[in-house]
Amino acid sequence: MSTATDLNRPAAPPAFQEINSSRRFKNRLATILVGLTFVLALAPLVWLLITVIAKGFQYVLNADWWQKSLAGLTSRQFGGGVYHAIIGTLLQGLICAVIAVPIAILVAVYLVEYGKQSRLAKAVTFTVDILSGVPSIVAALFIYALCITTLGMPRSAFAVSLALVLLMIPVVVRTTEELLKIVPDELREAAYALGVPKWKTIVKIVIPTAMSGIITGISLAIARVMGETAPVLVLVGYTTFINYDPFGGSMASLPLLMTSERLTTNEVGEARVWGAAVTLILIITVFNLLGSLISRLTSLKTK
Amino acid sequence: MAKRIDVKDLNLFYGKFHAVDGVSLAVPPRNVTAFIGPSGCGKSTVLRSLNRMHEVIPGARAEGKVLLDGEDIYASTVDPVSVRRTIGMVFQRPNPFPTMSIRDNVVAGLKLAGERNGKKLDEVAEQALRGANLWAEVKDRLNRPGGGLSGGQQQRLCIARAIAVQPDVLLMDEPCSALDPISTLAIEDLIQELKKDFTIVIVTHNMQQAARVSDQTAFFNLAGVGQPGRLVELDDTERIFSNPTQKATEDYISGRFG
Secondary structure, three states, X not given: OHHHHHHHOOOOHHHOOOOXXXXXXHHHHHHHHHHHHHHHHHXXXXXXXXXXXXXXXXXXXXXXXXXXXXXXXXXXXXXXXXXXXXXXXXXXXXXXXXXHHHHHHHHHHHXXXXXXXXXXXXXXXXXXXXXXXXXXXXXXXXXXXXXXXXXXXXXXXXXXXXXXXXXXXXXXHHHHHHHHHOOOHHHXXXXXXXXXXXXXXXXXXXXXXXXXXXXXXXXXXHHHHHOOOHHXXXXXXXXXXXXXXXXXXXXXXXXXXXXXXXXXXXHHHHHHHHHHHHHHHHHHHHHHHHHHHHHHHHOOOOO | XXXXXXXXXXXXXXXXXXXXXXXXXXXXXXXXXXXXXXXXOOHHHHHHHOOOOHHHOOOEEEEEEEEEOOEEOOOOOOOHHHHHHHEEEEOOOOOOOOXXXXXXXXXXXXXXXXXXOHHHHHHHHHHHHHHOOOHHHHOOOOXXXXXXXXXXXXXXXXXXXXXXXXXOEEEEEOOOOOOOHHXXXXXXXXXXXXXXXOEEEEEOOOHHHHHHHOOEEEEEEEOOOOOOEEEEEEEEHHHXXXXXOOHHHHHHHOOOOO
C-alpha cells in the first residue's frame, strides 16, 4: 500500500532538475553548427542565381529573344534570339522522356511487383545502380560508338535523346521503385480479395496511388537531362538556324549554344551565354512547377 | 447464394515453416463461424486460405482440400482470381482505395471486372451501402474520397465493397480490432444482417464478440513454440463458452492463458 500512496503524492520540486549548463552549451553549439552549414550550403546556390540573373535577365525580357534564332547574325551583332535552341532543348528532352519513361516504369513495376528478391531482379537493380553512376560523357560516347560508328546513323538530335535516355532511365526507375514500395500491401490484398487479377491491380490501384510522386520524379528527371551538355557536344552539330527535324542535320540546344557562344569573346557572346543560362534555368523551373502542379492535382485527397 | 464450406485435412506452410496442421472443419451456409485462439495459432492463416489469399504471400502454400459446395477451390484447374470473386474478404485495418471516391470504392470490384454501365453501378453502390448500413451517412457525398471517412465508416465501406460483388461467402479478419466500441457494435449488428444472405467466417481476438455474433466457434491453439497451429475444437458457440469438451478451450475462454 505504501507504494500506492507514494505514487499519489505530487512530485516534489527536487524531482525535476534544471537543464545543466553542459547540455545547454551542447545545444547552442549544435544549433550554431546546423545554421552555419545551412548558410554554407545555400550561399553558392544563391550567389549563382544572383550572378546569372544579374548578367542575363535583361536579354530575356526582349520578345525577340523567345521568337527568333541567331540565323544570319555575326558574332558582332546584338539582337536575334534563342528560339532555335529552346526548340532543340525541348524536343530532345521530350523525345528522351517519351522513350525513357515507359521503359523505366515497366522496369520499376517488374522490380517491385514481380521480381521481388529474385536473381534477375537483383541483377537489374545492380545494373540500374551502375547506370545511374555513369557520367554523361560516357553515355554520349557509347551512343556515338553504337549508332554513329557502328550503325552508320548521322549525328542528330535523336542520337542526343538516346544518350539522355540512358541518363534518365535509372533516375525514373529509382524514384518509381521507391514510390511503388510505399503503396501499402493492404491495397493490393484488398484488390485481390475482390477478384481483381494482379496486372489490373497494378494498373488500376497501385500505379494510380503512387502517380503523384511518379510525376514529380519524371519532371525532375526531365529537368535534369535538359541541362546535360556532353551528349549535345558529342552527338549533334551546332547551328544558328531553326531545325525541327530530330533525325537529320544540326540542332541547337541551350547548353550547346552556351558552349559555342562562349568562344565569342566580346559583349555579344557574353549576352548570348548569360541570356541562354537564364532561359535554361527558367525552362527547368517551369518544368518543375508544372510537375508539382500536376502531382498536386493527382495527389490523394481525403476531403 | 450462400454456400457451405468444408475444409478437409488442410496443411498450411510459409516456406519451410509448417504453420497450420491438419485442419478439418465445416461451415454451414447462412451461418457465422468465429475463429478464436491465441496470437500465432494460425486462425488468420486458415481464414486467408479459404479464398486462396494465403498464397499471395511469397513462399506460402497450402495442402489439402477446401470445398465450396463440394467444389475444391484448390483443384489445379481453378483460377484463384475466380475463387476470390466468389469468396470476399474484409481485413483487419480498413483499406479503402485512396484514389477513389466512396462510390467508386464500393463498385471497384465490378468496375475492374469490366462493368461500364454507370446506372447499374449506381444501383449496386446504393444497394451495397445500404447493406453495410452506411448509405444514410454517405449518400450526400458519394463523390468524396473514401479516405475522408472515420475508421468505422471506412470499415463499413470495405464491407460494402466486399458485398457489392455478391460473393457467396464473406471472410472477416478481425474486422473490429482497429475500431472503437460504437463502430464495433455497428459492425456486429451488420454481421447479423449479412448472415441472412452470406456465409460468414470471422476471426476475432475478442471472445465476447465471438460469443455475441457467432453461431459456431472454432478454437485454435499451438501445441508449443515453433509447433504448427491446429484446430482444437469446433462446436456451437453456446457449448464452447459454457461447456467445452477440451481443457485447453476451457482454459483459454476462462482467461487462464492466452
